[in-house]
Every structure is written in structure tokens, then in C-alpha cells.
Amino acid sequence: MEEVRPGLYRIEIPLPGNPLKYLNSYVLKSDDRHLIIDTGLNQQECQEAMEAGLREIDVDLDRTDIFITHLHADHFGLVGKLARPESTTVYFNRPDKEIIESTIGWEPMISYAGLNGFPEDLLRAALMNHPGYKYKPEWIPELNVLVEGDTIEVGDYRLRCIETPGHTLGHICLYDDAKKLLIAGDHILIDITPNIQCWSDRENALQNYLNSLDKVLGLQVELVLPGHRRLFPFFRERVEELQRHHRRRADEVLSILTAGSQNAFQIASQMSWDIAYSRWDLFPVAQKWFATGEAIAHLRYLEEKRLIYRQENGAGIVFSLLRR
Numbered sequence: 001m002e003e004v005r006p007g008l009y010r011i012e013i014p015l016p017g018n019p020l021k022y023l024n025s026y027v028l029k030s031d032d033r034h035l036i037i038d039t040g041l042n043q044q045e046c047q048e049a050m051e052a053g054l055r056e057i058d059v060d061l062d063r064t065d066i067f068i069t070h071l072h073a074d075h076f077g078l079v080g081k082l083a084r085p086e087s088t089t090v091y092f093n094r095p096d097k098e099i100i101e102s103t104i105g106w107e108p109m110i111s112y113a114g115l116n117g118f119p120e121d122l123l124r125a126a127l128m129n130h131p132g133y134k135y136k137p138e139w140i141p142e143l144n145v146l147v148e149g150d151t152i153e154v155g156d157y158r159l160r161c162i163e164t165p166g167h168t169l170g171h172i173c174l175y176d177d178a179k180k181l182l183i184a185g186d187h188i189l190i191d192i193t194p195n196i197q198c199w200s201d202r203e204n205a206l207q208n209y210l211n212s213l214d215k216v217l218g219l220q221v222e223l224v225l226p227g228h229r230r231l232f233p234f235f236r237e238r239v240e241e242l243q244r245h246h247r248r249r250a251d252e253v254l255s256i257l258t259a260g261s262q263n264a265f266q267i268a269s270q271m272s273w274d275i276a277y278s279r280w281d282l283f284p285v286a287q288k289w290f291a292t293g294e295a296i297a298h299l300r301y302l303e304e305k306r307l308i309y310r311q312e313n314g315a316g317i318v319f320s321l322l323r324r
Contacts, residue, residue, distance in 0.1 A: 001053050001056050001057070004026070004223075004225065004231065005179065005181070006156075007028060007029045007030065007154075007155050007156065007157070008026065008027075008028050008029075008157065008181075009026065009027045009028075009029070009053070009057055010024050010025070010026055010027075010225070010231070011024075011025045011026075011027060011049065011050060011053035011054075012024065012025075012049070013025050013039070013040035013046050013049050013050055013078075014040075014045050014046065014049055015040070015041060015046070015074055015131075016043065016045050017131075018074070018131065020074065020192075020228045020229075021228070021229075022228070023038060023039075023040050023046075023074050023075065023227060023228060024038070024225065024226060024227055024228060024229075024231075025037065025038050025039060025040060025050065025053075026038070026183060026225055027053070027054070027057065027059060028154040028155060028157055029057065029059060029154075029155065030154050030155030031155070032063075032155075033063050033064065033065060033154065034059050034060075034063060034064040034065070034154065035064065035065050035066070035067060035152065035154045036064055036065075036066045036067070036082065037066075037067045037068075037069070037174065037183055038067075038068060038069055038075040038076075038185070038227060039066065039068070039075065039076065039077065039078035039079050039082055040074060040075075040077060040078045041073055041074055041077040041078060041131055041135035042073070042077035042078050042080065042081065042135045042136060042137050042138065043077070043078075043131075043135045046077070046078050046135075047078060047081055050078060050082065061082060061084055061088070062084055062087050063087070064082075064088065065088055065089040065090070065091065065152075066079055066082060066083060066088060066089075066090045066091065067090075067091040067092075067146075067152060067159075067174065068090065068091070068092050069171060069172055069173070069174075069183075069185030069186070069187075069227065070093070070096055070167060070168040070170060070171040070172070070185055070186065071096035071099060071100055071168055071170070072132060072168065072186070073131055073132040073133075073135050073136050074131065074227075075185065075186075075227060076136075076137065077131075077135045077136055077137055078137070079137055079140070079141065080137035080138055080139040080140060080141065081137075083141040085141065088141065089144055090141050090142065090143055090144060091143075091144050091145075091146050091152065092143040092144065092145060092146070092170075093145065093146065093147075093163070093170035093171070093172050094145045094147070094170060095165070095168070095169035095170030096168055096169060096170035096171075097143050097145060097170070099169070099170075100140065100143075106127055108199075108200075109199040109200075110123055110124055110127070112199050112200060112201075113199065113289070113292065114316070115312075115316040115317050116263055116264035116265060116292065116296055116316060116317055117263035117264055117265030117266055117292075117316060117317075118264075118265045118288070118289070118292050122285050123285065123289060125285070126284075126285035126286050126289060127289075130286060146161045146172065147161065147163065148161060148162065148163045149161060152174070156179075157176055157179065157181075158176060158177075158178065159174040159175065159176055159183070160174065160175050160176070160177065161173075161174060162174070162175055162215070162216060163212075164185075164187045164212035164215065164216065165205075165208040165209070165211075165212055166187065166194070166196055166205060166206070166208045166209025166210075166211075166212045166213075167185070167186045167187060167194045167195065167196060167209065169203070169208075171185055171186065171187055171212075172185070173185055173187050173216065175216075175219060175221075177220070179222075180220050180221055180222040180223070181221070181222070181223055181225060182216070182219060182221045182223075182224050182225065182235065183225045184224050184225060184226045184227065185226070185227045186226075186227045186228070187212060187213075187216070188213075188216075188224055188226060188235075188238060188239060188242065189226045189227065189228055189229060190224075190226060190229050190230055190232045190238060191229050191230070192228070192229065192274075193242060193245055194209070194242075195290055195293070195294060196209045196246075196294055196297045197290065197293030197294055197296070197297055198293060198296045198297035198300050199293060199296065201300075203300070204300050204301060204304050205297045205300070206246060206250075206297040206298055206300065206301040207300075207301050207304060209246070210243065210246060213239050213242060213243055216239065217236065217239050217240075219235070221235035221236075222235075224238070246298075249271070249294075249298055250298050250301060250302055252271055252272065253267060253271070253295065253298045253299060253302060253308075254302065254307065254308070254321065256270050256271070257308060257319060257320065257321045258321065260320070261311065261318040261319065261320040262318060262319065263316055263317060263318050263319070264292055264295045264296045264299055264317070264319070265288075265292050265295075267295045267299070267319070268280075268288070268291040268292045268294070268295035269291075271291065271295060273287075273291055275287060299319050302319075303319070306322060307321070307322055308320060308321055308322055309322050
């Protein structure tokens with residue numbers, strides 16, 4: 001438990017077995033109603049940590065609303081255990097809400113992964129054991145959609161919604177202009193880079209993310225409250241670091257393609273990853289999934305920039321450099 005600013009608290013929610021280690025859940029208190037921002041997984045350890053933190057600061061869930069920055073289960077999963085059907089307003093975004101309410105499931109993504117070289121049987125088995133599947137909410141309360149410019153007021157805090165697609169289609173940050181605070185979800189993290197994946201030809205997730213970084217760069221921010229790891233003050237410097245990181249990654253993909261046409265799974269196996277495994281064949285399947293999704297995001301970005309092109313055949317999709 002940490003009091004970040006008067007009436008604004010951070011509860012550290014453990015994420016057992018996850019390299020992220022914990023989620024930062026933020027709680028704003030007021031004399032009228034309170035607000036929880038992001039919840040943790042639908043897992044006993046998460047619920048116990050949340051309930052202990054709320055007791056410590058004397059927050060009554062019957063007088064508490066919830067804001068979720070995006071759909072990933074480490075942020076969304078516990079909402080069904082915290083929301084009170086008769087009294088809780090749960091705020092969310094429309095694109096991620098539509099994904100949650102879709103009945104399609106993961107099969108289109110698995111098929112798309114197969115076209116890009118990922119062994120479908122391995123991915124299907126890994127997804128069934130993924131925290132996003134195992135620890136999702138058992139019950140989803142009514143989700144009240146907020147859009148760009150909408151505000152939530154809690155005590156002295158006035159939080160403005162800023163749509164920042166990239167990490168997910170509907171990710172939203174909250175910004176308090178007067179207090180110069182940015183509650184950043186997984187849009188801007190310190191020590192680690194947000195995972196930007198793409199699993200559809202309809203999306204250009206990396207371009208969306210870079211546009212979202214440009215969008216927030218002009219904000220006056222004295223303190224960033226991220227979804228994971230530590231809080232930090234050097235906002236502009238970190239945004240510029242993330243922009244440089246993805247430019248380097250795009251250049252790395254182009255360099256790999258100088259050896260000839262390859263699919264996304266092959267390209268991911270040659271990219272540099274900050275992970276405690278020395279070889280691609282030692283990566284857990286879930287980490288290969290994250291890596292391949294990020295490789296596809298960079299390939300889609302480069303394809304839209306007309307620096308590479310794709311070829312499709314019976315074996316799937318391969319990418320090649322566009323010679324000029």
C-alpha cells in the first residue's frame with residue numbers, strides 16, 4: 001500500500017508466476033464515492049491483496065466505482081468479484097467491450113497465427129493454460145462506455161479519458177491536467193516495453209501505438225502511474241525512448257529480411273528479446289506467442305510503409321524486402 005498523493009493510493013496486486021510480478025491498482029477516495037482503477041486477475045491471491053488494501057484505507061465497495069484501462073485479464077479479471085450489481089458503475093471502452101462480447105473466441109487468431117508459421121496445436125494448448133483464459137471474470141457486470149474527452153470526478157481529482165489504442169484496440173489513459181498526473185495503464189511502462197501484438201490484417205497495431213505516443217507527448221505530466229512496475233517522473237524522456245525502441249525493432253526486422261523471404265514465426269526467432277532464455281527453442285510457447293505477435297505488428301507496420309511485401313501460398317504468408 002502506498003499513498004501516492006492525498007486521497008490517491010496504489011495497491012500492489014500480485015500476479016503469481018507472471019514475469020510482470022504485480023499490477024498497480026489505483027484507488028481514489030472521496031467523501032461521496034471511491035474509484036478503483038484496474039483490478040488484477042480473477043485469482044485468490046489477487047482478491048486477497050485487493051481486499052486487504054481496501055480495508056487498510058477504509059474503502060467500502062458498496063460506494064465504489066471501477067475503471068478498467070483495457071481488456072487484459074491482469075487488469076480486468078477481478079472486476080466481477082469487486083463490482084456490486086446494485087451500486088457499482090464499471091467504466092470501460094467500446095472497442096475492447098466489443099471483443100469481450102464477441103462469440104468468435106480465439107479461433108480466428110489461432111488460424112492467423114498458423115498462416116504466419118506458428119504451430120497451431122501448440123498455440124491452442126498454450127492458450128487454454130494462459131492466465132487471460134484461466135483467470136478471466138466468471139461474471140461481467142454492465143460496462144459503461146467512456147470515450148475521448150469524457151471525465152470522471154472523484155474528490156479533488158478530475159480524470160480525463162485519452163484514447164490510446166496500440167497495446168489493445170481500446171486502451172484508455174486517464175489524465176488530471178491540474179495535478180499533472182497520467183494514469184497510463186499499459187500504454188507507457190518503465191523498465192519494460194508494452195507488448196504490441198497484431199493478429200489480423202485489418203489492424204496496424206504498431207502504427208496505432210506510435211500515433212498514441214505522439215498524442216500524449218504534449219501533455220504536461222509530472223508523474224506517470226503505470227499499470228506495472230514503479231511510478232516515474234520523466235514522462236517525455238520515456239515516451240521518446242519507446243519511440244526509438246520501435247524504430248530500432250523495425251530496422252532489426254528489415255535486417256533479418258536481407259537473408260531472404262521468411263514468415264513471422266521465423267523472423268521472431270531471430271529478433272532480440274529481453275528474456276531469460278538463450279535460444280528460441282527454449283522459449284515457453286506463451287513467450288513465442290507474444291514474440292510472434294510483436295513481430296507481426298512490426299511487419300504490418302513495414303508493409304503499410306511499403307518497405308516490405310507479402311506473398312501467400314499454400315504454406316502461408318512470407319514477407320520480403322521491397323527492392324527499390
